Amino acid sequence: MTGTIQAPVGQPVATRVNWWRDDASEAVWRTVALVGVLLALFIIGGVSRPDIFLDPSRFAGNEVIVLRQAASIGVVTVGMTFVMISGGIDLSVGALLALASVWSTTVATQSYGPGVMIFAALAVGTIAGLVNGILIAYGRLVPFIATLAMMVAARGLAQKISGKLTQIVKVDSIKQLAVRNVLGIPVLVFIFLGVATIAWILLNRTTFGRRTVAIGGNPEAARLAGINIRRHMLVVYALSGLCCGIAAVMVTSLANAGSSTHGDLYELQAIAAAIIGGTSLRGGKGTLVGSVLGVLIFIQISNLFVVNNLQLEYQLIAQGAIIVGAVLIQQFRVAALRRPAPPGA
Amino acid sequence: MKPESADLSRRRLMLGGAAVGAGVLLAGCTSNEDKNTSTNNGQTKVGGGDNAAPGKAVKIGFSAPAADHGWIRAITDNATKQAKLYSDVTLIPVDAGKDAPAQVAALQTLVAQKPDATVLLPQDGAQLTATGLAAMQAGIPVINLDREFSDSAASRLLIKGDNYGMGVAAGLYIGTKLKGRTDAVIAEIAGIDSLPLTQDRSKGFRDALATFGLRVTNRVAAQFTVQSGQDVTTNLLQAAGKIDAIWNHDDDQGVGVLAAIKQAGRKEFFMVGGAGSLDAMEHIKAGDSPLECTVTYPPSMASSAMSLARLIAQGKGLSDLVELQVPKQIVLASETITKANVDKYLPLGFRS
Numbered sequence: 001m002t003g004t005i006q007a008p009v010g011q012p013v014a015t016r017v018n019w020w021r022d023d024a025s026e027a028v029w030r031t032v033a034l035v036g037v038l039l040a041l042f043i044i045g046g047v048s049r050p051d052i053f054l055d056p057s058r059f060a061g062n063e064v065i066v067l068r069q070a071a072s073i074g075v076v077t078v079g080m081t082f083v084m085i086s087g088g089i090d091l092s093v094g095a096l097l098a099l100a101s102v103w104s105t106t107v108a109t110q111s112y113g114p115g116v117m118i119f120a121a122l123a124v125g126t127i128a129g130l131v132n133g134i135l136i137a138y139g140r141l142v143p144f145i146a147t148l149a150m151m152v153a154a155r156g157l158a159q160k161i162s163g164k165l166t167q168i169v170k171v172d173s174i175k176q177l178a179v180r181n182v183l184g185i186p187v188l189v190f191i192f193l194g195v196a197t198i199a200w201i202l203l204n205r206t207t208f209g210r211r212t213v214a215i216g217g218n219p220e221a222a223r224l225a226g227i228n229i230r231r232h233m234l235v236v237y238a239l240s241g242l243c244c245g246i247a248a249v250m251v252t253s254l255a256n257a258g259s260s261t262h263g264d265l266y267e268l269q270a271i272a273a274a275i276i277g278g279t280s281l282r283g284g285k286g287t288l289v290g291s292v293l294g295v296l297i298f299i300q301i302s303n304l305f306v307v308n309n310l311q312l313e314y315q316l317i318a319q320g321a322i323i324v325g326a327v328l329i330q331q332f333r334v335a336a337l338r339r340p341a342p343p344g345a
Numbered sequence: 346m347k348p349e350s351a352d353l354s355r356r357r358l359m360l361g362g363a364a365v366g367a368g369v370l371l372a373g374c375t376s377n378e379d380k381n382t383s384t385n386n387g388q389t390k391v392g393g394g395d396n397a398a399p400g401k402a403v404k405i406g407f408s409a410p411a412a413d414h415g416w417i418r419a420i421t422d423n424a425t426k427q428a429k430l431y432s433d434v435t436l437i438p439v440d441a442g443k444d445a446p447a448q449v450a451a452l453q454t455l456v457a458q459k460p461d462a463t464v465l466l467p468q469d470g471a472q473l474t475a476t477g478l479a480a481m482q483a484g485i486p487v488i489n490l491d492r493e494f495s496d497s498a499a500s501r502l503l504i505k506g507d508n509y510g511m512g513v514a515a516g517l518y519i520g521t522k523l524k525g526r527t528d529a530v531i532a533e534i535a536g537i538d539s540l541p542l543t544q545d546r547s548k549g550f551r552d553a554l555a556t557f558g559l560r561v562t563n564r565v566a567a568q569f570t571v572q573s574g575q576d577v578t579t580n581l582l583q584a585a586g587k588i589d590a591i592w593n594h595d596d597d598q599g600v601g602v603l604a605a606i607k608q609a610g611r612k613e614f615f616m617v618g619g620a621g622s623l624d625a626m627e628h629i630k631a632g633d634s635p636l637e638c639t640v641t642y643p644p645s646m647a648s649s650a651m652s653l654a655r656l657i658a659q660g661k662g663l664s665d666l667v668e669l670q671v672p673k674q675i676v677l678a679s680e681t682i683t684k685a686n687v688d689k690y691l692p693l694g695f696r697s
Contacts, residue, residue, distance in 0.1 A: 052583065108376035164418045256601070261414075
């Protein structure tokens with residue numbers, strides 16, 4: 001064999017003209033579609049509440065609020081995207097968020113000041129994520145089972161520590177985190193963008209990211225290629241835990257309290273956002289841009305419903321419809337790609 | 346030893362040391378002892394008069410759903426503490442489990458222990474009715490706490506709060522202040538919308554406002570949790586650029602509601618709370634937020650239920666009433682707490 005790869009004889013080399021038809025274009029198309037959904041939501045908003053969505057300054061103010069409300073679930077979804085791309089799932093994210101928020105707002109922790117509170121939240125999240133990773137990588141538990149157990153246990157521990165009471169934050173700098181803006185944008189949004197950017201670099205520009213995709217796509221091939229799968233899984237789940245810790249600080253500051261009820265159903269929201277963003281439950285596929293857009297769509301929907309004075313039940317129905325719609329489109333598109341090209345194409 | 350491995354072991358030692366240090370720090374952070382405030386002090390009471398004197402020793406069973414929320418926790422705390430105040434009462438608490446069938450099973454084991462009376466906050470009134478009936482037929486008086494059985498024969502005494510009345514009290518307060526302003530923007534932040542108690546509260550609120558010619562213009566429902574309170578309120582404040590009054594059904598979620606109001610920097614309206622938590626009362630007293638009033642749904646009813654269970658078990662009546670026995674039904678009034686009377690109510694405030 002020579003070192004060069006040649007196009008099979010008799011077939012033309014894929015022309016650049018048709019680039020949007022090939023497999024690699026899927027992520028681009030999906031991003032365009034998700035942005036389209038967001039724009040459609042804005043148009044619905046413009047029709048139903050022109051006073052908010054067509055007034056530039058009020059619209060901007062509203063969208064800043066949407067971004068701030070999206071920050072915590074967004075960070076969790078970033079961690080979840082890594083886990084799902086690696087072929088796993090993390091059902092414990094909501095419970096870890098609750099545990100980290102409770103641990104970081106006990107009377108004792110608050111007495112040490114904001115630094116220790118933030119450290120406690122991040123450390124608790126990371127350590128609990130590591131436990132998930134150890135159970136999965138070395139205990140050989142299925143991710144679904146291991147993180148399900150962690151979900152139940154972490155919620156229980158959070159209730160035990162808090163005594164099921166709402167732990168109100170008395171430390172001013174933590175409260176200020178949710179209020180403070182830089183250049184008109186909330187600090188929480190900057191943290192979210194920071195986390196998303198670092199994660200994008202990690203996934204797309206480092207060996208760690210490529211290995212995550214490789215493990216999710218074909219674990220056996222990845223192992224034969226010399227990737228230490230166990231250690232890699234450990235890190236992936238710890239990262240997801242760390243994201244929960246960061247989100248816990250955000251939620252604590254927004255709600256002005258730590259509580260064992262925080263992060264309710266976050267696991268489902270994060271999985272749903274990742275899926276409509278194009279991350280595959282089977283692993284090996286997914287983008288952070290898609291996940292972030294998925295989160296924004298969900299938060300925009302709930303904003304749109306409250307702004308129009310509609311009740312929660314409609315919102316849940318709409319969210320369900322969007323999940324199903326996104327997955328159906330994905331399947332049709334994949335099926336279309338696999339179909340042999342018509343003659344003469 | 347090769348230099349590399351020495352280096353590695355030193356690194357491991359440092360990492361291990363750091364991990365242990367972090368672990369110790371974290372473990373130390375789980376303490377929730379607060380020396381300044383002790384919880385739920387003023388919510389138990391032994392009355393004066395003949396009934397306070399120790400009587401026949403009685404065993405009283407108690408079952409309430411697991412606390413997932415400050416109010417339910419206060420119920421359990423109060424019942425337990427109230428029972429301890431009497432030297433003649435032995436409390437038999439049974440865990441209610443996760444759902445109504447689990448509570449039915451738990452109550453059957455309780456009935457087998459033959460208590461002299463039992464206080465029961467059902468997971469679901471309708472589903473526990475048959476069990477209440479069976480206990481009554483076995484000669485054990487059942488004190489039905491708050492969530493009502495579907496058959497009144499299933500309990501010797503029903504003691505409950507007034508959800509409809511709570512909505513009326515909130516509506517009266519807001520209506521009185523906004524009287525004559527038919528264009529007023531009045532927002533309602535409900536709790537879990539599928540619960541009958543939420544629907545009763547909302548109906549009372551609407552009915553009371555209607556008597557003033559006012560109506561609810563914006564309504565959102567949270568989940569009784571702090572985070573959901575913050576979330577729906579943030580969006581609500583976007584929906585309505587100017588608000589005159591807000592009624593929030595529940596002071597637990599109210600922590601999040603107040604946080605959202607503060608984050609939005611809005612001050613043009615006043616707010617009424619619900620339930621009567623310590624945190625809400627402290628805000629009312631300090632006057633540092635739009636919250637200027639809360640309407641009660643007091644968990645002290647558990648203490649009263651325990652006292653009444655003791656009297657029923659001992660065959661005594663209420664000393665101020667003419668009748669020889671405890672009445673069949675007690676509905677607590679929803680009281681309105683404002684800055685004027687908050688000091689009197691502070692001891693009754695529960696930690697949410």
